[in-house]
Amino acid sequence: MSVRGPRLEFAVGAFLLLALASLLVLALASTNGKFGFGAHTYPLKARFTNLGQLRTSAPVKIGGVVIGNVADIQLDPVKFDAVVTLAIDDRYKDLPTDTSAGILTGGLLGESYIGLQPGGDEQALKPGEEIAFTTPAVDLIQMVGKYMFGGGGKTATPDASGTPSTSMPSSSPPPTSTPSTEPTP
Amino acid sequence: MPFIAATRSLGRAGLFSLSVLRASTPTRDFFAELVREIYKIGARSLPIIAVGGAFVGLSVTLLGYRALETYGASNQISALVGLGLYRELAPVLTALLFVGRAGSSIAAELGLMRATDQITALGLMAIDPIAKAVAPRFWAAVICVPLLTGFFCSLAITASWFEAVHVIGIDGGTFWQVLKDAVDFRHDFLVALEKSAVFGGTAALVASYVGFHAEPTVEGTSIATTRAVVNASLLVLMFNFVLSAFLFGK
Numbered sequence: 001m002s003v004r005g006p007r008l009e010f011a012v013g014a015f016l017l018l019a020l021a022s023l024l025v026l027a028l029a030s031t032n033g034k035f036g037f038g039a040h041t042y043p044l045k046a047r048f049t050n051l052g053q054l055r056t057s058a059p060v061k062i063g064g065v066v067i068g069n070v071a072d073i074q075l076d077p078v079k080f081d082a083v084v085t086l087a088i089d090d091r092y093k094d095l096p097t098d099t100s101a102g103i104l105t106g107g108l109l110g111e112s113y114i115g116l117q118p119g120g121d122e123q124a125l126k127p128g129e130e131i132a133f134t135t136p137a138v139d140l141i142q143m144v145g146k147y148m149f150g151g152g153g154k155t156a157t158p159d160a161s162g163t164p165s166t167s168m169p170s171s172s173p174p175p176t177s178t179p180s181t182e183p184t185p
Numbered sequence: 186m187p188f189i190a191a192t193r194s195l196g197r198a199g200l201f202s203l204s205v206l207r208a209s210t211p212t213r214d215f216f217a218e219l220v221r222e223i224y225k226i227g228a229r230s231l232p233i234i235a236v237g238g239a240f241v242g243l244s245v246t247l248l249g250y251r252a253l254e255t256y257g258a259s260n261q262i263s264a265l266v267g268l269g270l271y272r273e274l275a276p277v278l279t280a281l282l283f284v285g286r287a288g289s290s291i292a293a294e295l296g297l298m299r300a301t302d303q304i305t306a307l308g309l310m311a312i313d314p315i316a317k318a319v320a321p322r323f324w325a326a327v328i329c330v331p332l333l334t335g336f337f338c339s340l341a342i343t344a345s346w347f348e349a350v351h352v353i354g355i356d357g358g359t360f361w362q363v364l365k366d367a368v369d370f371r372h373d374f375l376v377a378l379e380k381s382a383v384f385g386g387t388a389a390l391v392a393s394y395v396g397f398h399a400e401p402t403v404e405g406t407s408i409a410t411t412r413a414v415v416n417a418s419l420l421v422l423m424f425n426f427v428l429s430a431f432l433f434g435k
Contacts (some may be wrong), residue, residue, distance in 0.1 A: 012225055015332075020332070023335040026335055030364050030365065030374075031365065031369065032365055032369055033365070084361075
């Protein structure tokens with residue numbers, strides 16, 4: 001064993017080096033790189049009436065570039081608004097006070113994110129301040145429903161079972177995939 | 186009374202684990218043994234881990250592509266592969282391969298030491314057999330299995346990249362970007378390493394416990410080897426569920 005000692009140690013050293021190098025490459029190449037060494041972010045708050053599918057750690061973007069993420073989501077117990085805390089990268093400290101925030105969706109059914117639209121004010125938002133102008137999430141299904149049932153239809157069929165057509169003057173039939181069920185005159 | 190017997194054997198295993206921890210003192214002899222064990226159970230396990238990882242990456246890519254293509258989301262294949270690997274597949278499969286490759290050898294070695302009275306001899310020479318023979322193997326496993334999991338992931342992701350980009354035809358830039366966006370450093374990557382450290386420790390403890398307490402016969406050694414592999418594999422799978430339920434089960 002004494003003969004093999006140095007070679008053995010070399011083999012172990014090579015194994016450990018190779019393993020650590022592989023871990024480092026993995027950490028850099030395949031993860032989002034949030035190593036958590038010190039918080040280089042500052043918080044901002046924003047109130048929304050409807051979050052849709054927004055969840056914590058969703059990205060915050062300006063013009064498609066990620067500048068932070070959603071750190072926390074709480075419901076205001078008095079106003080019943082959703083209060084979203086954003087963690088914004090320290091490099092973007094000078095967001096104007098009239099910046100507006102909206103909840104957007106990537107693609108038709110993609111993940112929700114917060115899109116910021118910087119305004120033109122000369123004063124910058126301070127850490128912890130609230131973004132005043134917000135747009136809630138758009139519920140695609142509700143919008144489609146309103147479009148389908150809200151437009152004044154010409155054929156009033158009595159098959160609207162449970163569809164929200166009570167406040168509307170008349171309702172067109174719901175869209176069905178098979179055209180044979182549609183009452184075409 | 187099977188219940189009391191089961192409780193007693195669990196207690197024996199717990200006391201054994203405790204004595205392993207207590208016997209781990211950083212002496213020169215300990216480090217020499219540790220280096221030897223890292224070589225034997227870590228470095229020598231590299232080929233099986235590498236080949237295993239590559240083929241797991243390939244098959245998960247094929248499977249995921251088939252499922253995602255249905256929804257027109259085949260671009261997301263690397264997110265599926267990455268998350269699946271880091272969260273479940275890589276720690277568990279590495280640990281299972283490690284149990285088969287190294288756990289069996291630990292149990293066989295210790296069983297043979299028991300059968301040839303080497304453990305008794307160490308005790309007679311006032312050398313703690315646990316400190317000499319068990320503790321280095323335990324720590325070598327705790328160190329090596331996370332590193333081997335890293336290898337498993339590298340090979341699996343490389344193989345998946347090859348399959349997805351060069352065979353299926355997904356854009357290479359999309360592959361890496363989707364992977365980076367999906368895998369969180371702390372909640373996925375580090376969790377994989379933590380999990381595999383736990384699994385490595387479990388595998389080594391089970392194997393050395395079974396080997397250390399083997400019947401001092403040839404048959405006893407073979408029984409110990411079998412039991413080490415079976416018990417360690419089952420424990421790894423159970424612990425994986427428990428850890429996943431705690432870490433991801435919100």
